[in-house]
Amino acid sequence: MDKLITIIVPVYNKELFLHDCIESINNLDIDNNLVEAIFVDDCSTDHSLSIINSYLDKYNFLELIQLEENTGSPAEPRNVGIEKASGKYITFLDADDWLDREGFPNLLKQAEAHHSDIAFGQSIKHDDKGISKLGRFISYKIANHLVPYKIDKIFRAVGPPGKIIKTEIIKKENIKFKHLKFGEDKLFFIETISRCKSASMNTAHVYHVNRFNENQSLVTETNILEKTEDNLTVLKEILKLDLPDEAEFQAISRIIEVDFISRLYNKKRYLKSNRKSEFHRYFNEVVSLLNVNGKNIEDYIIEDKYKNNYKLIKMERYDALNNYIDLLIKGGKADRYLMKNQVHFLMPESLKDLIPVKEEMFAVYEGTHFISDNFYESIRVYKNSETKIDNILLTEIYNEPNAIAVKFQEKDGRIFINSNEFKKADFNFNLTLIYYGYKPYKVNMNLPNVNEGISLKRQNFRAEFMQKERDVKVKDNVKRYFHFNPKYINVLKKFNHYKDIEFKNKLDVDVELGEVIEVRAIEYTKKGTPRLVLKNGEVITANRNYVGAVSTEKNDKYYYEKPDKVKILNKCNEYETRKFKNNINTLNKNDVISIEKIVISPKGTPRFKTSNGTYITTNRAYVEAL
Secondary structure, three states, rough: EEEEEEEEEEOOOOOOOHHHHHHHHHHHOOOOOHHEEEEEOOOOOOOHHHHHHHHHHOOOOOOEEOOOOOOOOOHHHHHHHHHHEHHHHHHHOOOEEOOOHHHHHHHHHHHHHHHOOOEEEEEEEEOOOOEEEOOHOOOOOOEEEEEEEHHHHHHOOOOOEEEEHEEEEEEEOOOOOOOOOOOOHHHHHHHHHOOOOOOOEEEEEEEEEEEEOOOOOOOOOOHHHHHHHHHOOOOOOOHOOOOOOHHHHHHHHHHHHHHHHHOOOOOHHHHHHHHHHHHHHHHHHHHHHHHOOOOOOOHHHHHHHHHHHHHHHHOOOHHHHHHHHHHHHHHHHOEEEEOOOOOEOOHHHHHHOOOOOOOOOOEEEEEEEEEEEEEEEEEEEEOOOOOOEEEEEEEEOOOOOOOEEEEEEEOOEEEEHHHHHHOOOOEEEEEEEEEOOEEEEOOOOOOOOOOOOOOOOOOOEOOOEOOOOOOOOOOOHOOOOOOOOOOOOEEEEOOOOOOOOOOOOOEEOOOOOEEEEEEEEEEEOOOOEEEEEOOOOOOOEEEEEOEOOOOOOOOOOOOOOOOEEEEEEOEEEEEEOOOOEEEEEEEEEOEEEEEEEEOOOOOOOOEEEEEEOOEEEEEEEOOOEE
C-alpha cells in the first residue's frame, strides 16, 4: 500500500456540493501523494459526472468509477470503493459533505502514530439554523488505545462522519455494506467497530455534515414502518455475527432503545398514526426474535424512560402509552416540579406506577452577585449528587463549535463564575454545562412549574448573553451565507449587482423574484464576507435571505438552462405568473415561443418566462429547446 488514506465517495445527483467536497480533499493539510479519493458515480442524472470529470486532469489523487446501473443506495458504490482501495486507512465521505482541512489530517496522523484500528473525530453539522456538534460521545477527549466497542454509547453513532478505519480490518473480515433502503450504515459500522481492537479519539473537527435546506435528499419524507422492517433485518444480521459479548450487548441495546422504542414510538407520528397495530407487531417480532436466540429484551433496555415504554407495550396499556409519549414529546413544555434537587415530570394518574421521569440536569441563571469585593455570575444547578460537572463553556449562539472554557467554583448547589471570565468572549453566547464528560446542557432563565391553569410564558427560554458594545451579527456570519458555489441560484428577494467584490461599484441591473442565475465562483471580501461571482463577471450577495440554491436533479425532466426559443410538443397553457395562476392562452403543437429567462416557482419548479412576459412549462415532454 503506497497510500496512507483512501477516501470513498458515493455520488448520486450531488452537483451543488461536489466542488466543495472535492476541494476539501485537495485542501487537506497533507501530502496529496498520500491520498486516494475514489468517487463512485451511481448513474447520476444531473451534472455530477461532468463535474468530477473536470477535476480528473487537475488532481492526480482523484479516481472516478462509473456504475453501469443505478443501485438505489450508497451501499454498492461504497463496496466498489472498498474493493479498489489501496490506502492503509479508509474513510467514507458523502458527496454533499466535506472534510476539515486540519482536523482530518490530525486524526489520521494520530491513528497512524498509535497503530489504531479505528479513529473517531468530531463531526460538525451545518444547517439553516446554525452550526452544531454531532455525537460528542465519540470525540469528547484526546485518547488512544481505547477498546472501541467499550466507548459509552458508541453504537449511537453508526454513520460515516468522523471515522477513519484500518483497511486491512475491513478487507480481512470481508465487511461489506448490505443493500438496504435504510440502515446499511448501521450494520456496517456496528460490525466494523466490533472487529476493531484499538481506537483513538480526538476533539478536533474532522467532518462537516451538510444539512442545508437545498440538500433535497435530506428532506424527503421516510416511512417509519419501512425503516423498521430494515431495522429488523439489521438486528437479524447482528445476531448471526460472532461479536465480542460487550459489543453485541451494546449493539442490541442501541437497536432496541433507539430504533424500536425512541424512533418507532416516541414521536408525534405514532400518536397520529391509524396503523398503530403494525407498530406493535414489529415490536413483538423483536421480542420473539430475541427469545428464539436465547435473549430477553428486558436485559437490553437500560434507560428508565425506555423501561416505561416497554412496560406499557408489554401490558398492552395503549391509552397510557399515548399519555406517556405525549409527556415525553412535550419535554420542557410539560408540567414539571422540583423534588430532592432534581426536576421531575408531573405524571398523570394513568402513569403513577411508572419509574418517575426526571431531568438529568437542570440549571438556572441567577444573575450577578457581589461577593468578597468581586462580581460573580451565579447558576443554580438541580441534579443528582453523583452527577459531576466537568466544564463550563461560553458557546457562541448559532455556532456551537466556537466555545471558550471558563473557570468556575461549585458550592451548595450553585456555580459561581467570576464576571471577568465573560469578557473572554467577543461573541453572543449561551452558558453550556458539560457533564459525564460529553453531555451538554444550556442554562435556563426560568424554573419549571405545575400551577394549574398557569404557565410560564417563556418556559424554554435559554440564558443568552448579548454583546453591548459591538454589533455582533452572529446570524449573518453563521447562518445566512453560502459557503460553497451553488452553481445556479434563484432570487428570493431583490438585490443589487456590482462590478467588484467589495460592493463599491453598483450596476443598474433589475432582477425578478424566482429568476435563475448561473454562478461561476464564490469569492471573499477583505473582511471575509462571501460573494457570488456570476457567469458574466458581475458580483452579487451570497446571503441566503436573498438567494437560494437551485438543484437540477430533475434535469432529465425539466430545462434549467435558457434557450433562445422553444417549440411546443404538446398542447399546454400560458400563464400570467410563475405560480401558474390565471391561464391567459393555450399554446398548440409546433408553436415556436421566444424565451427571456428561467424562473423558479415558489414550490421549486422551473418555468420559462417568454418574451411576452408570460410563463410556460419547462417540462421536456411539452417543450423542446431550439
